[in-house]
Amino acid sequence: MCEENIFMPGTLVWVPKIALALYSRPGRKDTKELWDIGIIMSIDNDGNIEVLVDGNREQSHTNFIRHMV
Secondary structure (H helix, E strand, O other): OOOOOOOOOOOEEEEEOOHHHHHOOOOOHHHOOOEEEEEEEEEOOOOEEEEEEOOEEEEEEHHHOEEOO
């Protein structure tokens, strides 16, 4: 059974600061320098998202963000 990632506007997510972060787990002490916390502002049907991180709007894709648990 595959769990589907469903992202909605207003969802809190982990946003990578650098590409290396994609190979780590967010929310741990040893990886806190690799991830930021963001809130999804908008999302389109292709998975492109606009995220608010530290007061700045960033463009990303749902493949690169992680749910906050």
